[in-house]
Amino acid sequence: xxxxxxxxxxxxxxxxxxxxxxxxxxxxxxxxxxxxxxxxxxxxxxxxxxxxxxxxxxxxxxxxxxxxxxxxxxxxxxxxxxxxxxxxxxxxxxxxxxxxxxxxxxxxxxxxxxxxxxxxxxxxxxxxxxxxxxxxxxxxxxxxxxxxxxxxxxxxxxxxxxxxxxxxxxxxxxxxxxxxxxxxxxxxxxxxxxxxxxxxxxxxxxxxxxxxxxxxxxxxxxx
Amino acid sequence: xxxxxxxxxxxxxxxxxxxxxxxxxxxxxxxxxxxxxxxxxxxxxxxxxxxxxxxxxxxxxxxxxxxxxxxxxxxxxxxxxxxxxxxxxxxxxxxxxxxxxxxxxxxxxxxxxxxxxxxxxxxxxxxxxxxxxxxxxxxxxxxxxxxxx
Numbered sequence: 001x002x003x004x005x006x007x008x009x010x011x012x013x014x015x016x017x018x019x020x021x022x023x024x025x026x027x028x029x030x031x032x033x034x035x036x037x038x039x040x041x042x043x044x045x046x047x048x049x050x051x052x053x054x055x056x057x058x059x060x061x062x063x064x065x066x067x068x069x070x071x072x073x074x075x076x077x078x079x080x081x082x083x084x085x086x087x088x089x090x091x092x093x094x095x096x097x098x099x100x101x102x103x104x105x106x107x108x109x110x111x112x113x114x115x116x117x118x119x120x121x122x123x124x125x126x127x128x129x130x131x132x133x134x135x136x137x138x139x140x141x142x143x144x145x146x147x148x149x150x151x152x153x154x155x156x157x158x159x160x161x162x163x164x165x166x167x168x169x170x171x172x173x174x175x176x177x178x179x180x181x182x183x184x185x186x187x188x189x190x191x192x193x194x195x196x197x198x199x200x201x202x203x204x205x206x207x208x209x210x211x212x213x214x215x216x217x218x219x220x221x222x223x
Numbered sequence: 224x225x226x227x228x229x230x231x232x233x234x235x236x237x238x239x240x241x242x243x244x245x246x247x248x249x250x251x252x253x254x255x256x257x258x259x260x261x262x263x264x265x266x267x268x269x270x271x272x273x274x275x276x277x278x279x280x281x282x283x284x285x286x287x288x289x290x291x292x293x294x295x296x297x298x299x300x301x302x303x304x305x306x307x308x309x310x311x312x313x314x315x316x317x318x319x320x321x322x323x324x325x326x327x328x329x330x331x332x333x334x335x336x337x338x339x340x341x342x343x344x345x346x347x348x349x350x351x352x353x354x355x356x357x358x359x360x361x362x363x364x365x366x367x368x369x370x371x372x
Binding site for chain 1: 246249250253254256257260261264265268272287289290292293296297300301303304307308309312313319322324355
C-alpha cells in the first residue's frame with residue numbers, strides 16, 4: 001500500500017499487495033472508484049472484485065501490524081504502517097457508505113430502472129428492506145388517511161399515467177472531470193451544437209449527462 | 224364526485240371544473256403531506272448513521288410511534304447489511320484519518336469499559352490516548368472530546 005517497498009529492517013513486506021493488469025495498485029483503483037462515486041449524482045457499478053481484494057489486503061496488513069507491534073519494532077515504522085492501513089480502511093468504508101446513502105435517497109428510482117443491476121447482492125437486500133420500510137411508514141402515517149384512489153406511494157392519483165411521485169436524480173449537475181486519454185470531441189447536448197475537445201490530463205467542468213457513458217466505461221474520472 | 228374525478232373522459236358540465244379543482248387541491252395536499260413525512264424520514268436516516276440504534280431521549284420524545292418503528296427498522300437494515308459484508312463497521316471512520324491515535328478527554332462518567340483488548344477506566348475528566356476507531360463512537364455521542372494541540 002505504501003508506494004516504496006524498500007524497508008531496511010524487518011522482513012520483506014508485500015505492501016502493494018498485487019497489481020492489477022493495468023499496472024495500478026488496488027489502493028489507487030479504490031481511490032478512483034471512491035472519487036467517482038462521491039462526485040456522481042447517480043449510483044455507479046459496484047466494483048465487487050476490487051472491494052473483495054481490498055478487504056483481503058486490509059486484513060493482511062492488520063496481521064502484519066499486529067506482528068510488528070508484538071515484536072516491538074521501531075514504533076515509528078509501525079505507526080506509518082498503521083496510518084496506511086487506516087487510510088485504506090477509510091476509503092473502503094467511505095465507498096460503501098456513499099453507495100448506501102445513495103440507495104437510501106433514490107431507492108424507488110433505482111428499483112424501477114436498470115440501475116438495480118449496479119447494486120451488489122447485499123445492497124439489493126438492503127434496498128428491498130428500505131423500500132418496504134418506507135412504504136409501511138408512508139402507508140401508516142399519511143396514505144391510509146387519504147380517500148381511495150390517492151393511496152399510492154408511486155403515483156399521485158389513480159388518474160396519473162406514470163409513477164410521478166418517484167424523484168429522479170438530477171443528471172444535469174456539473175461535475176469536475178479529467179480524462180485519461182484524449183477522447184476527442186463529444187457533444188454537450190442533444191442537438192449537437194456545442195462540442196468540447198477532451199485532452200488527456202486537463203480538468204473540465206461539464207454536465208454529468210454529457211459524459212455519463214464515458215464515466216461508466218472508466219475513460220473519464222470525476223474529481 | 225370522486226369517481227367522476229378519476230374518470231378521464233368526464234362530461235364537461237358545470238360540476239366538472241369544480242371537481243377538477245377539488246382533485247388538484249387533493250393532489251397538492253398529498254404532495255405536501257408526503258414531503259413532510261419524507262423529510263422527517265430523511266432526518267431519521269441521518270440519525271441512524273450518527274447514533275446507531277439508540278436514540279437520545281430528547282429526540283425520541285419528538286417522534287411518533289410510526290417514526291420510532293421506522294427508525295428501528297432502518298437501523299436493523301443497516302446492521303444486517305454490515306453483517307452481510309463480513310462485519311464491516313460503517314459508522315466509524317466518518318472523516319478522513321489524520322492520526323492513528325487520538326488524545327481524548329472524557330466528558331461523562333463512563334466507568335470501566337473494554338477498549339480493544341484492555342479494560343480502561345473512563346472516569347470523568349481523565350485523558351486517554353486511544354485508537355481513532357475506538358474513540359469515535361464516544362466522540363459522536365458527545366461523551367468524549369478530542370484534545371488538539
